[in-house]
Amino acid sequence: MDHKKIVAIVLAAGTGKRMQSxxxxxxxxxxxxxxxxxxxxxxxxxxxxxxxxxxxxxxxxYCHEKIIGKYNFKKVTKIIEGGAERYHSVYNGLNAxxxxxxxxIHDGARPFITLDIIKKIIEEVSIYNACVVGVPSxxxxxxxxxxxxxxxxxxxxxxxxxxxxxxxxxxxxxKAYELLFSSKQENIKITDDAMVVEHVLKCPVKLVIxxxxxxxxxxxxxxxxxxxxxxxxxxxxx
Numbered sequence: 001m002d003h004k005k006i007v008a009i010v011l012a013a014g015t016g017k018r019m020q021s022x023x024x025x026x027x028x029x030x031x032x033x034x035x036x037x038x039x040x041x042x043x044x045x046x047x048x049x050x051x052x053x054x055x056x057x058x059x060x061x062y063c064h065e066k067i068i069g070k071y072n073f074k075k076v077t078k079i080i081e082g083g084a085e086r087y088h089s090v091y092n093g094l095n096a097x098x099x100x101x102x103x104x105i106h107d108g109a110r111p112f113i114t115l116d117i118i119k120k121i122i123e124e125v126s127i128y129n130a131c132v133v134g135v136p137s138x139x140x141x142x143x144x145x146x147x148x149x150x151x152x153x154x155x156x157x158x159x160x161x162x163x164x165x166x167x168x169x170x171x172x173x174x175k176a177y178e179l180l181f182s183s184k185q186e187n188i189k190i191t192d193d194a195m196v197v198e199h200v201l202k203c204p205v206k207l208v209i210x211x212x213x214x215x216x217x218x219x220x221x222x223x224x225x226x227x228x229x230x231x232x233x234x235x236x237x238x
């Protein structure tokens with residue numbers, strides 16, 4: 001089978017307001033390395049061909065010197081400026097790709113992505129063209145109205161917590177984003193890339209089982225949890 005080119009877009013342009021820190025969450029230190037280092041290292045060691053890093057305008061030089069250069073990440077071919085919202089950053093990343101068969105989109109604030117998950121989602125996207133990593137919800141979920149009144153309780157067996165990476169045929173995700181912007185549908189509340197494919201192209205998306213440790217560093221408590229993961233107290237696969 002011909003080799004398929006796989007590009008990873010790693011998003012690190014967020015400000016991290018919930019972290020209560022002047023430093024964006026992706027640059028906070030976990031042990032002695034920035035949060036962003038860990039996901040980049042895993043993609044560097046994976047069978048992804050190329051990594052495009054999307055960061056804030058003022059962080060481009062810092063990332064070149066203090067992360068890519070310092071840790072010698074060879075697969076990071078471009079560091080580009082992000083946009084006002086996450087989906088703008090994704091679109092910038094897609095436009096920076098010269099050629100790809102498949103694209104993996106990952107939040108740089110998820111440091112504990114594994115080689116196994118990357119391998120699994122690459123295998124699945126070659127079959128389904130649109131895949132997301134996720135885990136079954138451990139909690140009962142309630143749907144509420146604007147007054148905080150419970151309106152529905154979905155069957156927990158059908159509720160999953162979605163993570164990243166999310167993987168797509170490059171042509172599919174690029175078309176979905178181009179239609180999103182050309183039709184001025186950005187007013188829908190887009191929280192992940194699968195929503196764009198689902199909403200704009202009505203395309204089915206395959207869920208791929210992930211890891212509960214694939215957490216997103218969002219609040220100060222997450223940093224503590226992350227330290228415990230790295231210390232080996234809560235996980236066995238690093």
